[in-house]
Amino acid sequence: MSAVGMELRAPPQIRPAVGTRLMAGPGQATGYERIDDHHRRLGPRPAGGKTLFEVLAQSGLRGRGGAWFSTWRKWAAVGRSSDGHSVVVINASEGEPLSSKDRTLLMLRPHLVLDGAVLAADTLGADDIVLYLSKGSKATEQAVQGALKERGRAGLPEPQIRIVRTAHRYIAGESSAAANRISGGPSKPKFSLQRSAEKGVDDRPTLVQNAETLAHVAMIARYGSDWFRRLGTQSSPGTTLMTLSGNVRKPGVYEVDLGARLGNVLEAAGGTVTPAEGALLGGYFGTWLPATLLHDLPLDVDQLRSAHGASLGCGVLAVLPQGGCAVVEAARIFSYLAAENAGQCGPCVNGLAAIAEAMNRIAVSDSVPSDLDRVQRWIGMVRGRGACHHPDGAVGLLSSALTLYSDHARQHASGQRCYGATVAGFPRPPGPGTEWR
Amino acid sequence: MNSDPRHRLRVNPILCTGFGYCAEIVPELISLDDWGFPIVNPRPFDEDKLLHLAERAVATCPRLALLLEEVAPEAG
DSSP states (O other), rough: OOEEEEEEEEOOOOOOOOSSSTSOOOOOOGGGGOOHHHHHOOOOOOEEEHHHHHHHHTHHHOOOTTTBHHHHHHHHHHHHOOSEEEEEEEEEOOOOOOOOHHHHHHHOOHHHHHHHHHHHHHTTTEEEEEEEETTTHHOHHHHHHHHHHHHHHHHHOOOEEEEEEEEOOOGGGHHHHHHHHHHHSSSSSOOOSSSSTOOOOOGGGEEEEHHHHHHHOOOOOOOHHHHHHHBBBSSSSSSSEEEEEEOOOOOEEEEETTBBHHHHHHTTOOOOOOOOOOOESHHHHHHHHEHHHTTBBBHHHHHHHHHHHHTTTTTTEEEEEEOOOHHHHHHHHHHHHHHHHOOHHHHHHHHHHHHHHHHHHTTTTOOHHHHHHHHHHHHHHHHHHHSSEEEEHHHHHHHHHHHHTHHOOOOOEEEETOOOGOOOOOOOOOOOOOOOO | OSSSEEEEEEEEEETTTOOOOHHHTTTTEEEEOOOOOOEEEOOBOOOOOHHHHHHHHHOOOOTTOEEEEEEEOOOO
């Protein structure tokens, strides 16, 4: 284990996009889009302010960091508390191992993301803009440093954007963890009766916004809300970036129309290599889906939630190969998540460890049937009892697998051998980190 | 319809290290999980007796991890 925490694998090769808005423009070969090309292609950054705020509200843009929360509402919360000294944080820490959309976006279109952050600062009365980046991706940092130098040389009328790096940890991207780190502490969540919008970095009102969301803001500011709503659905307008991995022919980052079906996205990725056994949607805090649902699954956020209890999360889809086992993969992911706790809250530290230990026995069919009951009991015991949603996300992922594959889980628990563990093709979790700064 | 101010207990899970005094003082609202950490019933209450016990539990916590919050009274 390296002293700076885990190294990231090189991002998957960027493929042509399904929708082309954020990804329109030069491809990967030329590196990041330079500022002159960016301005030639898209025009200069418009002004922020009240007009942009209204356009944002009309656009219906929802955050792309995983929660899909209304962006203008988030801005309104910060704006209410702001007194000219609020902070805009571009959240590009991307701790989700299955996701590479944010660093891909920053490596290709840094000026789009940075424009969005400046627009937010303009609108909210922020005088400090921080790019929050994980230490794991040197290529991303190089691209951003280059882009920042260009903006400096161009003398753009904006606050200087600074970079704060953090260890590559799963929960480092949580809002209060980001604010904690940027304030000089570890990237661990805090317990507070106030949200980051009111008291964030250095106790100032803080907007913590996903990098991709800010890129969409930069486009909406130029082309308007009607343009944005031409793609997507009423409740989930626009396009979004998805990271596809596992049992797909062309893994990578795709820009997709939120009005499409998941089958369209899989098609763009060349389809599956072997018949899919199922898939994980949303990332490590996501939901397991049966293979039968994949073709017609809507991407609309509200439909996903109401019809399937699922979420796109940060746009991750990992497909299980034929013969793969979701119980085994869920146990592996859960062990990683258990090890990634911040060590702050008793129910999380103890609960996730206890569940992981039993699940690892179940996964290798070396358990007793009551181990499954133990796991269910502890899942219920742990929910909602941490300072952040880490334990909830972890047990949610596990619970989803144990519900969808309940018969198979019972087979595991009664000692029946399963060879799913030997089937390759589903991404393995990385080793857990050790640092918090 | 009761228009007395209501309260509820909350625990700061970061400060809490599982002493467990709270569960002994007000078992009506707090029980302990399998690892000795408090499971706090979040329901707002207005009974005087509960308020008295809740205040004692808050004062007794060695880690100052227990909080008593005032909640808007029930609407008519």
